Amino acid sequence: MTDLLEFRREVETWFRDNRPPDPGFLLPESFMEVGNDAQFAYLRDWQRKIYQAGYLGMAWPEAYGGGGRPQAYQDIVNAEMARQKVPFVPNTIGLNWAGPLILAIGTEADKQRYIRGILNADDIWCQGFSEPDQGSDLANTQTRAIRDGDEYVVNGSKIWTSLGSYAKYMILLARTNPEQRRYGGLSYFLVPMQVPGIEARPIRKLTGEYGFNQTFFNDARIPASCLMGQEGEGWKIAMTTLTFERGASGGQAGGLARVSMGVGDVVDLAQRSRRDGRPALEDPFVRDQLVRFLIEDQGDQLCAARAAIPALCSERPEAIALSGKLRVTEHRRRMTQFALSLQGGHAARWIGDAQAVEGGKWQRAYLNSFASTIGGGTSQIQANIIGERVLGLPKD
Numbered sequence: 001m002t003d004l005l006e007f008r009r010e011v012e013t014w015f016r017d018n019r020p021p022d023p024g025f026l027l028p029e030s031f032m033e034v035g036n037d038a039q040f041a042y043l044r045d046w047q048r049k050i051y052q053a054g055y056l057g058m059a060w061p062e063a064y065g066g067g068g069r070p071q072a073y074q075d076i077v078n079a080e081m082a083r084q085k086v087p088f089v090p091n092t093i094g095l096n097w098a099g100p101l102i103l104a105i106g107t108e109a110d111k112q113r114y115i116r117g118i119l120n121a122d123d124i125w126c127q128g129f130s131e132p133d134q135g136s137d138l139a140n141t142q143t144r145a146i147r148d149g150d151e152y153v154v155n156g157s158k159i160w161t162s163l164g165s166y167a168k169y170m171i172l173l174a175r176t177n178p179e180q181r182r183y184g185g186l187s188y189f190l191v192p193m194q195v196p197g198i199e200a201r202p203i204r205k206l207t208g209e210y211g212f213n214q215t216f217f218n219d220a221r222i223p224a225s226c227l228m229g230q231e232g233e234g235w236k237i238a239m240t241t242l243t244f245e246r247g248a249s250g251g252q253a254g255g256l257a258r259v260s261m262g263v264g265d266v267v268d269l270a271q272r273s274r275r276d277g278r279p280a281l282e283d284p285f286v287r288d289q290l291v292r293f294l295i296e297d298q299g300d301q302l303c304a305a306r307a308a309i310p311a312l313c314s315e316r317p318e319a320i321a322l323s324g325k326l327r328v329t330e331h332r333r334r335m336t337q338f339a340l341s342l343q344g345g346h347a348a349r350w351i352g353d354a355q356a357v358e359g360g361k362w363q364r365a366y367l368n369s370f371a372s373t374i375g376g377g378t379s380q381i382q383a384n385i386i387g388e389r390v391l392g393l394p395k396d
């Protein structure tokens with residue numbers, strides 16, 4: 001315990017002393033909006049520095065570059081990064097879903113080959129699950145990977161590939177058996193992105209930023225050793241990946257995936273905004289709404305703390321983790337929308353407008369807030385999952 005308290009002080013000092021200087025350009029809000037080389041280089045260097053200081057992958061095995069320490073140390077680092085609002089680290093897909101997956105079910109060779117590069121940001125990872133005609137209905141995946149000797153030949157297209165332009169590897173779900181429909185014919189691959197026939201084309205977002213791509217596979221040949229598990233096991237492995245992505249399984253390497261405005265920032269905004277010539281914070285309606293946000297925020301934090309103590313969740317072990325994504329992302333969406341409503345007519349201003357409140361960051365935060373309510377499973381899908389798995393409701 002004393003050790004952890006001392007460690008917390010050490011971490012607090014390190015992040016205060018080593019925060020990278022302001023880059024002089026607008027940083028993205030999360031790993032899903034890294035859209036140009038300058039942003040990418042700045043964030044990758046920052047991840048490297050944190051890793052070199054020993055503050056990433058602290059609970060991953062030392063043999064592969066991790067710290068070999070209890071998870072509690074990484075939790076302290078994550079909390080301190082969020083508290084100090086330091087920039088996020090870009091390799092979220094590697095650190096938080098591909099990495100834990102490889103450690104859980106990968107071969108020894110996979111672990112030796114991939115884990116260190118994930119931690120030190122040499123190897124950025126992306127995820128090839130969604131397709132232009134199927135996102136929520138993942139079992140209907142149409143991209144094909146057909147075995148040809150020691151290789152698979154991949155054809156098709158994936159979409160919304162976050163970090164696709166910077167990734168060295170992709171976790172790919174593809175159909176190896178076109179005869180089988182839905183779950184049975186799917187397989188899972190760890191795919192090198194820099195091979196002929198794979199092209200990631202950036203897509204412009206609602207905010208004007210970039211960050212995700214449409215990825216095309218045109219007779220791309222990948223080594224057969226890229227297959228994870230056995231042919232036909234893709235669905236099971238994809239579902240395991242999603243438990244990491246949605247936070248239902250632990251084992252992530254840590255680091256922030258985004259820098260978010262919190263309830264405290266909305267309270268500050270309400271203090272500075274005016275309603276009928278007075279601070280908006282004095283308006284009973286505004287106060288009422290802020291108190292609701294504060295209660296929700298506190299509830300989310302307490303739920304996260306409770307989820308870490310199995311004895312407190314034995315009745316419905318999955319409930320907190322599964323509801324976490326839904327609660328937190330919808331909370332952020334409503335909160336940023338409310339922050340805009342505090343700005344009155346200025347809500348319509350955008351980044352670059354000298355009169356935009358706080359440089360237009362709330363506008364960008366509001367538009368970006370939809371991303372997490374869609375990515376990793378939409379709110380409707382998440383609600384369905386909770387209904388079925390936690391509440392035991394019928395599938396229909």
Ligand SMILES: Cc1cc2nc3c(=O)[nH]c(=O)nc-3n(C[C@H](O)[C@H](O)[C@H](O)COP(=O)(O)OP(=O)(O)OC[C@H]3O[C@@H](n4cnc5c(N)ncnc54)[C@H](O)[C@@H]3O)c2cc1C
Nearest residue numbers: 127128129130134135136160161162371374375376378380
């Ligand atoms: C910012 C961002 C980053 C992303 N990054 C990646 C990435 O890196 N890799 C990747 O593979 N994908 C990524 N995605 C894609 C994401 O996983 C999909 O957008 C998501 O799964 C939804 O799929 P869809 O867009 O095809 O919508 P659809 O599945 O077409 O859904 C459309 C609407 O119908 C609703 N709906 C669908 N089925 C049901 C149902 N059974 N019950 C109730 N409602 C339903 C949905 O909730 C939604 O409102 C990203 C998405 C975003 C927004």
